Amino acid sequence: MPQFEVPIAVIHPESSTEGNSSIANGSIIQSDGPEPLASQSLDAEDKSDGVPASSSETRTNFLKRVEDKCLRSYKVLDPNFSVMKLMRDMCDCFLEVGTDSTDESQETLDVTPAIDLLKNSNAPEAFGARSMPFDPLNGSPPQVPRLTCTLNCMDDCIQPDENITGNSCEIDKQTEQNCLEDTNSRSLVVVQQRQLTPDDIRSLHDVNDIAKGQERVVISLVNEINSELPPSFHYIPQNVVFQNAYVNFSLARIGDENCCSTCFGDCLSLPTPCACAHETGGDFAYTAEGLVKEELLEECVSMNRDPQQHCLFYCKECPLERSKNDDILEPCKGHLVRKFIKECWWKCGCSKQCGNRVVQRGINRNLQVFMTPGGKGWGLRTLEELPKAPGSEEHAYPVLLDADWGSEGVLKDEEALCLDATYYGNVARFINHRCFDSNLVEIPVEVETPDHHYYHLAFFTTRKVEALEELTWDYGIDFDDHDHPVKAFRCRCGSKFCRNIKRPSRSRNRAARR
Numbered sequence: 001m002p003q004f005e006v007p008i009a010v011i012h013p014e015s016s017t018e019g020n021s022s023i024a025n026g027s028i029i030q031s032d033g034p035e036p037l038a039s040q041s042l043d044a045e046d047k048s049d050g051v052p053a054s055s056s057e058t059r060t061n062f063l064k065r066v067e068d069k070c071l072r073s074y075k076v077l078d079p080n081f082s083v084m085k086l087m088r089d090m091c092d093c094f095l096e097v098g099t100d101s102t103d104e105s106q107e108t109l110d111v112t113p114a115i116d117l118l119k120n121s122n123a124p125e126a127f128g129a130r131s132m133p134f135d136p137l138n139g140s141p142p143q144v145p146r147l148t149c150t151l152n153c154m155d156d157c158i159q160p161d162e163n164i165t166g167n168s169c170e171i172d173k174q175t176e177q178n179c180l181e182d183t184n185s186r187s188l189v190v191v192q193q194r195q196l197t198p199d200d201i202r203s204l205h206d207v208n209d210i211a212k213g214q215e216r217v218v219i220s221l222v223n224e225i226n227s228e229l230p231p232s233f234h235y236i237p238q239n240v241v242f243q244n245a246y247v248n249f250s251l252a253r254i255g256d257e258n259c260c261s262t263c264f265g266d267c268l269s270l271p272t273p274c275a276c277a278h279e280t281g282g283d284f285a286y287t288a289e290g291l292v293k294e295e296l297l298e299e300c301v302s303m304n305r306d307p308q309q310h311c312l313f314y315c316k317e318c319p320l321e322r323s324k325n326d327d328i329l330e331p332c333k334g335h336l337v338r339k340f341i342k343e344c345w346w347k348c349g350c351s352k353q354c355g356n357r358v359v360q361r362g363i364n365r366n367l368q369v370f371m372t373p374g375g376k377g378w379g380l381r382t383l384e385e386l387p388k389a390p391g392s393e394e395h396a397y398p399v400l401l402d403a404d405w406g407s408e409g410v411l412k413d414e415e416a417l418c419l420d421a422t423y424y425g426n427v428a429r430f431i432n433h434r435c436f437d438s439n440l441v442e443i444p445v446e447v448e449t450p451d452h453h454y455y456h457l458a459f460f461t462t463r464k465v466e467a468l469e470e471l472t473w474d475y476g477i478d479f480d481d482h483d484h485p486v487k488a489f490r491c492r493c494g495s496k497f498c499r500n501i502k503r504p505s506r507s508r509n510r511a512a513r514r
């Protein structure tokens with residue numbers, strides 16, 4: 001059973017969850033091209049006679065770049081020659097020229113020769129525009145520093161903001177013909193609306209790798225459904241403590257009984273399991289292939305699907321109930337006593353490649369963020385077949401780390417932790433909910449500290465998952481609990497066990513533990 005640890009998020013006190021439940025719409029998609037330019041407008045007028053010297057220079061520079069590119073790319077123009085590619089190259093060149101330039105006075109750059117080239121090319125296919133940076137704050141259509149890089153002649157056919165989407169947009173042959181026939185407006189437009197703030201830049205998404213190289217694998221993003229942009233958030237591969245969250249890591253808290261300082265190499269190859277297997281009953285949680293062992297996995301799946309059959313504990317004063325705005329404090333609805341996995345950590349003597357270090361090594365599966373066709377927004381899918389139980393860590397929908405509340409007596413509000421990937425998170429923030437028969441199950445994993453108060457939530461596949469299948473997780477939402485600090489949505493999971501349609505009585509208990 002393979003594992004992949006995904007979600008990473010910001011840890012904050014549970015009480016600050018309120019108001020964070022919705023994920024901001026709109027975001028930035030950044031192509032692998034250059035960063036947004038300083039003020040540049042490449043307008044439609046033919047100013048070949050009166051262009052300012054700086055523009056003339058830029059124009060020459062631009063044309064040379066296009067020519068160089070064409071020479072490199074189109075030495076032999078074969079029957080498959082694509083105008084689309086040429087258009088993309090043109091956009092690239094504009095961006096490069098604009099980025100190179102420091103002259104803010106230049107406002108126009110005539111590209112008539114390039115468009116003439118297009119006119120003469122008998123373009124066999126539709127035009128397209130590249131993905132561009134977008135407004136992370138306001139969503140679509142983009143409002144902030146952005147590049148609008150498109151043919152003016154498209155304006156008659158398409159609203160300007162429709163020209164650029166998260167991916168690319170196309171216009172039909174008639175539109176293309178109209179464009180080619182339009183002799184009055186034949187240039188590219190690059191418009192700057194305002195300067196990017198450092199925060200804008202940090203939250204730009206690279207569609208080729210939204211993790212920006214911070215994971216062991218690249219994680220691409222595609223939208224084949226509509227023009228919606230990904231939400232604005234900062235990708236972080238590790239949890240970060242936010243606000244005044246009560247998280248205390250210290251070597252001193254890891255006692256000798258909780259680590260294997262005398263181990264060497266791979267703990268899984270020891271004839272007798274070391275101290276790090278105590279948490280899982282004296283046997284390691286993982287197989288030599290890095291998968292969660294079947295028995296543990298089945299138990300965790302059963303716990304999620306049928307919590308009533310498992311041990312629940314009830315807080316004297318439940319922080320979850322306290323966080324609701326009710327006048328009367330409702331009794332605790334119960335929390336599952338969960339199974340933990342404990343990995344080897346800093347104080348252990350084994351190697352970093354030890355088989356009892358899986359979640360801490362990060363994502364190693366080929367995953368992709370994609371726009372779901374069923375109205376659930378963005379989702380996460382695997383690009384490769386996953387056997388039962390590959391895992392990945394941490395996540396998205398705000399989750400209470402309540403697995404050990406029972407042993408903590410009366411918990412102060414600031415001690416109750418919540419994983420929230422609304423603004424900072426990893427790819428697991430895109431995992432959508434599926435009632436009951438989801439293909440992922442979450443298991444708490446200790447990596448830094450043995451206190452069960454702070455832990456990672458790792459996702460493991462509950463069955464074999466086909467390539468391109470969406471990865472889903474049962475959030476355990478009680479769709480009828482309107483007081484819950486994290487507001488539910490209208491579930492479109494498509495499961496025949498969907499609790500948003502017919503709600504079995506057990507769901508209230510499930511929801512209560514999150």
Ligand SMILES: C[S@@+](CC[C@H](N)C(=O)[O-])C[C@H]1O[C@@H](n2cnc3c(N)ncnc32)[C@H](O)[C@@H]1O
Pocket residue numbers: 021022023231375376377378379396397429430431432433434489490491492493
């Ligand atoms: C953790 S995010 C998942 C990623 C999200 N789809 C997005 O586009 O960013 C959780 C949100 O996704 C949507 N969502 C997740 N599962 C859903 C489902 N089964 N039906 C409808 N919406 C869902 C809800 O809006 C929910 O608040």
